[in-house]
Amino acid sequence: MDLIKDFKQAGQEHVFKFFDKLGKPEQAELLKQLEQVDLSELERLNNELVFNGGTAEKNINFSELKPAPYQALPKDKDADPAWAEAKNIGEKAIRDGRLAVFVVAGGQGTRLGFNAPKGCYKVTPVKQKSLFQVFAEKILSASKKYGVRIPWLVMTSQVNDADTRRFFSENSFFGLDKDDVIFFSQGLMPAVDKNGKIILESKGKIAMTPDGHGGCLRAMCRSGALDELKKRGIDCISYFQVDNPLVNIIDPYFLGFHILGKSEMSSKMIPKAYPLEKVGHFCISDGKLTVVEYSDLPAQYQQMLDDSGKLKFIAGSVAIHILDRDFVERLGRKGSELRLPFHRADKKIPYADENGNTVKPDKPNGIKFEMFVFDALPMAKSPVIIEGFRGDEFSPVKNAEGVDSPLTCRNDQKKQFARWFKSAGVDIPLGENAVPLLDIEISPLFASNEEDFVKKWGNLNPKPEIRNGLYL
């Protein structure tokens, strides 16, 4: 069999160690899995990232590194000519049906430790809505406001695809037209041990892990999702992560700047909350816009001040982008000359012992290969960055406790709602760290930004009592 020969030639024949002991269906399953492995890509990654300890990954000349320029957030966006123009252009593009939204939801969510796709996690303070429901309602609200269908691409992985689809259908797609929700799975990569050998997870299965959020570019092309967007005349894709319910996924200002700048990929930056905050940094390296991760930027640079005493590298990346459809095609098409680099991550990967029994290791024993979507920025023509306000953009659920946890996220949602109430002239009592003492929630179906909230609230007659559990 050719496959066996190919694996032998690649020095990976150990994956057949238990082959003769498997029944016919298990053998077929294993062969199907092995067919997905691109052995030449694996050889390249082993050479680049495993055999030399991963040192080929980053080659940054820190002394030459510059902070990336960005469109700063004015006090009053609508009074600022550039922002007002962007809003007009962005709103027209939305009305013209040029926008799709795109959530990457193929991650494993190991830090949260939730036993289902992360998008099913309940996050809102009063109604306990899931992340997926919050996004669906933002889409519904914008569709109504702009009188247009806004398709939603949902990237899953083979691990959580069936559960994700089931969740949507059990919840009647949260009121969306199911033809406007386009699911597809990202790719998987084999995990290897420190010698570059594919890890056998059990007698008839190799360890395969999702290829990172950057895998979305290939997956959009391969799955036909991109063709579907083309068919619908959509050229702008609003990209966001599944763990952040605050994200403003249909933002006319951001879209307007992206279009005006003829940008192939645009990003939102949030000023870092403190010098060593664990976010990527937007920088110019070798003349190109690049995100340098906190783990790659020496602390002295993370803390460096500019002449005015502000943090020099202040622009934090929070994984909010707009992608141009043709750019995705250029990078994600099979055989494309441009491609995202892979990174190595050392992880605990379950493996088969001598007898073929699966063992869960208690320390990292293997290497996972992942692509990051922000690595597309240096390849994009005319990339644009605009500043966002953290309180209206970013509060992810990453960890079970502590920073970026369900509790901090719920508090940040309540703070956002209280701010909107304040703009409408209503004071919500605040406690420690300005967290509202009342559980309150504003549905995106009522208003999905401060301006719309103030208008809607003003017109509400009679107005509801401000109390614990208030839900609008």
Ligand code: UTP
């Ligand atoms: P994270 O980096 O937080 O990873 O993903 P994760 O897998 O969800 O969580 P941990 O690290 O295991 O705790 C950021 C975003 O990228 C998506 C996630 O679903 C999340 O929206 N992602 C990540 C993918 O879609 N695919 C991947 O392979 C990795």
